[in-house]
Amino acid sequence: MTIYEVFLKKDGRDEFRHAGALEAADDELAVIAARECYVRRGEGDRVWVVARDSIVTEDPAFFAPNADKPHRHHSGEAVAARRKEIREQLKIAEETA
Amino acid sequence: MSDLSPAAREVILAFADDEHLMGQQHTEWIGVAPFLEEDLAFASIGQDELGHAALLFEVLVGGDDAAIDAIAFFRDADEWRSCALVECTLEDWGDTLVRHWLYDSAEELRWQLFAGSSVQALADIAVRAESEERFHRRHGDALLDALLTVDDAAGRLQTALGRLLPMALAMFDGAAGEADAVSEGVISGPFASCADAWKQRVDDRFGAQDWASIDADPSAGRTTRHADFAPMLDRIREVLDLDRSAVW
Numbered sequence: 001m002t003i004y005e006v007f008l009k010k011d012g013r014d015e016f017r018h019a020g021a022l023e024a025a026d027d028e029l030a031v032i033a034a035r036e037c038y039v040r041r042g043e044g045d046r047v048w049v050v051a052r053d054s055i056v057t058e059d060p061a062f063f064a065p066n067a068d069k070p071h072r073h074h075s076g077e078a079v080a081a082r083r084k085e086i087r088e089q090l091k092i093a094e095e096t097a
Numbered sequence: 098m099s100d101l102s103p104a105a106r107e108v109i110l111a112f113a114d115d116e117h118l119m120g121q122q123h124t125e126w127i128g129v130a131p132f133l134e135e136d137l138a139f140a141s142i143g144q145d146e147l148g149h150a151a152l153l154f155e156v157l158v159g160g161d162d163a164a165i166d167a168i169a170f171f172r173d174a175d176e177w178r179s180c181a182l183v184e185c186t187l188e189d190w191g192d193t194l195v196r197h198w199l200y201d202s203a204e205e206l207r208w209q210l211f212a213g214s215s216v217q218a219l220a221d222i223a224v225r226a227e228s229e230e231r232f233h234r235r236h237g238d239a240l241l242d243a244l245l246t247v248d249d250a251a252g253r254l255q256t257a258l259g260r261l262l263p264m265a266l267a268m269f270d271g272a273a274g275e276a277d278a279v280s281e282g283v284i285s286g287p288f289a290s291c292a293d294a295w296k297q298r299v300d301d302r303f304g305a306q307d308w309a310s311i312d313a314d315p316s317a318g319r320t321t322r323h324a325d326f327a328p329m330l331d332r333i334r335e336v337l338d339l340d341r342s343a344v345w
Contacts, residue, residue, distance in 0.1 A: 001132075022134050028239045035232070036138035 003052040004030045006037070008044035016048060027051075104274030105216065105283040106157060107178065111272035111319055112207065113153035114179035117169060119200055120146030121333055122183060122193075131190055138236060142197070145229045152222045170334050174322045180268045181317035182261070186325040191250070195257040198237040199265045202298045205230055206291035215282035241302065258303050266292070267317035 001023045007016040019038045024030035027049070034049045065072070101109070123143025130136035151165060158164040182200065187193045208230065211223040244250040269289045278284050296308055317323070336343055 023132065024134060025243045026239075028235075029243060032232070032236050032239055033134035033138055036141045037134055040141060 001025055002030070004034070005050050005052055005055065006034045007048040007050070008034075008038060009046050010044045011046060016046070019043065021052070101157070101216070102274075102277065102281060102283075104277035105281060107272040107274050108278040108284055109153055109157055109219070111178035111180075112211075113150050113157070114177050115183050115200075115268070116146045116153065116204075117150035118179050118183040118329070120144065120148075120150060121329065122186070123197070125186075125332075126190075126193065135240075139197075142233050142236060145233065149222070149226045149229075152225070156216065156218050156222070166337070170330075170337055174326060174330070177322065177326070178272055178319045179326075180264075180270060180319055181314065181321075181323040182264045182268050184323035184326045184329065185264065186329060189253075189257065191253040192257040192261065194237065194240055194244075195254055195261055196265075197233075198241060198302065199258075199261060199299070200268070201230060201233045201237055202302075203265075203268060203291065203295050205234065206294055207288055210284040210286055210288065210291070213282075213285055219283070238302075245303075255303065258299075262299075262306065262311050263314040264317045266311065266313035267315075269295075270313070270318035272319060 002025070003021055003023055005021050006019045008019050009016045022030065022033045022037055024033050030049050030051075031047070034047055039045065039047060120143045123139055123146065126143075127136060127140045130139050150169070154165045154168050158168050182196065187196060205227070208223045208226050211219045214220045214223070241254070244254060269292045271287050271289055272278075275284075275287050279286055296306070300306055331338075
């Protein structure tokens with residue numbers, strides 16, 4: 001038996017979401033089980049059934065960045081504050097001109 | 098519908114009773130099917146068959162729930178028209194899978210008899226049923242594709258087939274007045290007219306059978322009840338017998 005992961009969505013622009021996993025003897029039985037286990041109530045009719053072993057991954061340690069890189073967390077607050085400061089300076093310059 | 102002839106009623110009742118009991122048999126595997134995914138899939142298929150039965154009962158007695166309950170649950174045993182294949186309780190999953198395949202491959206041919214029915218409701222139900230049945234057949238075929246290539250499983254399935262074929266052949270037993278229902282256009286032919294096409298499917302699926310040596314079980318037709326029928330009906334009615342007016 002093979003473990004499969006099931007992703008699904010409705011037709012349209014929303015993205016595929018993980019629905020759950022199942023165990024099946026082969027691909028054909030996996031899509032049949034996916035239909036009966038995860039889309040009986042119209043949860044979606046676009047379905048990806050992926051053998052878990054086919055998913056490319058790595059250890060969590062590989063993906064976790066070091067914590068000391070604040071420059072990568074560009075929340076936009078610093079830029080917004082700088083733009084506000086410049087706007088106010090221009091306003092003062094206009095009033096005193 | 099009150100304008101149905103007695104012959105038409107018999108033919109519809111035979112199909113409804115088969116669907117009802119096939120659905121019941123499938124749903125009795127809830128919780129004990131070989132693995133969780135199959136448990137869900139098989140119960141779902143059973144629900145579909147119960148749905149088809151309900152639609153056929155509705156053609157006979159109208160949409161009132163109490164009337165459908167009366168015909169589905171509270172007839173005497175000799176008023177049922179089901180065949181033994183759907184009445185017998187099978188303890189073995191291999192037997193159950195083979196029965197599922199044998200019944201559904203015949204069911205497709207049977208709905209085709211109703212597809213051009215003079216009773217419009219029946220033609221409509223045939224379309225609705227086939228939209229679900231094609232998944233039932235794919236389910237049965239996929240399991241058999243996987244299992245018939247495994248020596249141990251294939252042996253058990255072939256043994257199950259040998260055990261079930263005499264009873265399965267009796268499934269084609271015609272309801273009383275079937276010929277009249279054909280001439281009225283309710284069905285396009287007797288159920289038995291599907292038997293050769295069905296045998297070919299069995300040959301294609303399980304290997305050529307020696308049909309000349311396999312006789313329909315004479316006690317497995319529609320006028321007698323299998324020994325497992327009464328206990329099963331008791332299980333179906335367990336709650337209703339405690340409280341007929343129970344609300345779910």
